[in-house]
Amino acid sequence: MPELPEVEVVRRGLADHVVGRRIVAVRVLDVRSLRRHAPGPEDFALRLTGRVVVEARRRGKYLWLPLDNDDALLAHLGMSGQMLVSEPDAAPQKHLKATLDLEDGAQLRFVDQRIFGGLALSDGGADLPAEVAHIARDPLDPLFDPADFAARLKRRETGVKRALLDQTLISGVGNIYADEALWRVPLHYARNTRTLRRAEVETLLHHVTEVMSEALAQGGTSFDALYVNVNGASGYFDRSLHAYGREGEPCDRCGTPMRRSAFMNRSSYWCPRCQPRPRNGRF
Numbered sequence: 001m002p003e004l005p006e007v008e009v010v011r012r013g014l015a016d017h018v019v020g021r022r023i024v025a026v027r028v029l030d031v032r033s034l035r036r037h038a039p040g041p042e043d044f045a046l047r048l049t050g051r052v053v054v055e056a057r058r059r060g061k062y063l064w065l066p067l068d069n070d071d072a073l074l075a076h077l078g079m080s081g082q083m084l085v086s087e088p089d090a091a092p093q094k095h096l097k098a099t100l101d102l103e104d105g106a107q108l109r110f111v112d113q114r115i116f117g118g119l120a121l122s123d124g125g126a127d128l129p130a131e132v133a134h135i136a137r138d139p140l141d142p143l144f145d146p147a148d149f150a151a152r153l154k155r156r157e158t159g160v161k162r163a164l165l166d167q168t169l170i171s172g173v174g175n176i177y178a179d180e181a182l183w184r185v186p187l188h189y190a191r192n193t194r195t196l197r198r199a200e201v202e203t204l205l206h207h208v209t210e211v212m213s214e215a216l217a218q219g220g221t222s223f224d225a226l227y228v229n230v231n232g233a234s235g236y237f238d239r240s241l242h243a244y245g246r247e248g249e250p251c252d253r254c255g256t257p258m259r260r261s262a263f264m265n266r267s268s269y270w271c272p273r274c275q276p277r278p279r280n281g282r283f
Helices: 004-017 041-048 146-155 160-164 175-184 198-217
Strands: 023-028 057-059 062-066 072-076 081-086 096-102 107-112 118-122 259-263 266-270
Touching: 004 057, 004 062, 004 081, 004 198, 023 041, 041 118, 072 081, 146 198, 160 175, 175 198, 175 266
Parallel strands: none
Antiparallel strands: 023 096, 057 062, 062 072, 072 118, 081 107, 096 107, 259 266
16 A cells, blocks of 8 residues: 555655545546545536646645636545546546546546545645645644653553554554564564654654655655556655565574565564563564
8 A cells, every 4th residue: 555655755746646636537447436425426527527626635645636716636546546646638547536637638537446445525625635634744744742752552441553654643654664663673563553662753753754864865665556646656665665565584683584464354574582572462
């Protein structure tokens, strides 16, 4: 699933290629990608046509394009969603779900292989769509409050990785960057948040911010063709990963073979020497 760096790369691409342009035609090719827009595809197309995109914004993993009537086009990429800017006569992608023709001849396309993402119109959502108001700020947001995050984290009684993946506590962090930050601290993913010392919380937040900033500078992480930026280019932060996907490979810090554990229908990658399992780790 695209995490904060990947979504931010897409947002920047939309800011460069879509903002300031009028939408002149809308086609919905798969209504499943509009399941979050209750009025349906005809309403979606009618209300978007003629509107000008005035900005490209993000909260955690959500994207939205404020329009010139104070509504917003809201997008979530899910597991495999892509926002691509193409020429209208370019061959359609295999999993193309919707197209928005722009007045200068370009076309914004929403492609989604697994259909976990989607599009919707948010009434009056230009500043902050109501649909994403529950999502916390991310550590790259200038208004993110580290002290508030630390206090809320310490009030939890859960595994530290579960806390990092809780988008109401801190947004934008997904499986890949949680594993990377925990390796850098180092902390085991099941460490109880109530046992974290203040210095550990500060170090953890530092590495969460650092790893996502580094990934953003490298265009995000692409393991396959499901994540690309608006021009179709892949990111290459996967070449810098120390933990995620490295089961059996030597730890870059101590040389111990990395392990993989099942975690919340996903996997966690960790070093048994640098990140020893807590005695009562049950998360």
